[in-house]
Amino acid sequence: MCDIDGYFVGSVIKPPGYTENISMTSIQPPELSVIIPVFNEQDVLPLLFARLYPVLDGLGRSYEVVLVDDGSHDRSPGLLRRQYHERPEVTRVVLLRANAGQHAALTAGFEYSHGKCVITLDADLQNPPEEIPTLLAEIDKGYDYVGSIRNMRRDSRWRHWASLAMNWLREKITSIRMTDQGCMFRAYNREIIQAILDSRESQTFIPALAYTFAGNPVEVVVEHEERAAGESKYSLFKLIHLNFDLMTSFSIVPLQIFSLVGMGIAVISFLFVIYLGVRRLMIGPEVEGLFTLFAIAFFLIGILLFGIGILGEYVGRIYVQVRQRPRFLVGTVLEPGETSQDNGNA
Secondary structure, three states: OOOOOOEEEEEEEEOOOOOOOOOHHHOOOOOEEEEEEEEOOOOHHHHHHHHHHHHHHHOOOOEEEEEOOOOOOOOHHHHHHHHHHOOOOOOEEEOOOOOOOOHHHHHHHHHHOOOEEEEEOOOOOOOOOOHHHHHHHHHHOOOOOEEEEEEEEOOOOOHHHHHHHHHHHHHHHHHOOOOOOOOOOEEEHHHHHHHHHHHOOOOOOOOHHHHHHHEEEEEEEEEEOOOOOOOOOOOOHHHHHHHHHHHHHHHHHHHHHHHHHHHHHHHHHHHHHHHHHHHHHHHOOOOOOOHHHHHHHHHHHHHHHHHHHHHHHHHHHHHHHHHHHOOOOOEEEEEEOOOOOOOOOO
């Protein structure tokens, strides 16, 4: 199957009893969509389903669960298929053809969700599904974006301190004010989701992007648990890369800082040259201070290379954006009986 731009996007599987003459106008969108990206989470998925669906059933409102497999290599796709066949009326499964990253998987979930309110939830159960009503209560009050703050984080110590450092750095270089940027357990109304989909950015940080579109955001404190099973999929390198996405997608302050640093060093260097020239005229040739000059030169070279690296991050993201390659490719979609089509070239 190909979409209008010619990208292969796989197949759509409908449940038994589906008929093609169902009118889209006769289908009411659910009140709530819960989007869960999944990557190699076979050990935790059964427990996730056992806790998630009873919570949603008890809300007293229509809902759908959009499970997005981000190219898992374990039994996760099979478990997602099984869950779809157990609850096909409220479950949609999107299987990506290859690993595209958490934020691309969330974007795929946004593409296939229909709820008036959308909640994103990690599959590792560190954010309990039982906290979903807490976020919905704020949406019902009229807020268009609900962030969450993890109470008594259960992450490792180094991740906790790294998160605090990146929160501080983000606040200094952007206008985005999020207390806990690393928590993906958030709620958005449909207008915010549509704005995210319309942005068409190749690399971005979804919670921060949603914040820039929000007119009435709020944050709430939610409980945080230890990972139920398995291990974190975010290595130190991935966390650093993610924070580069955050900084370069929402601010040019790093470039401006290095421009100021460059001008400052140029002025200091000019004054230093004048000082050395006057000293040479007054004292004469000197051998002392040679290693000091080497140290200063190496220091300035280090700053220069770091600045070039920052510039390269921006240029690299421009390069990725102008290629306009699809952010993800969909292999298969299992969804309720609706006349919808794949759109994997987002």
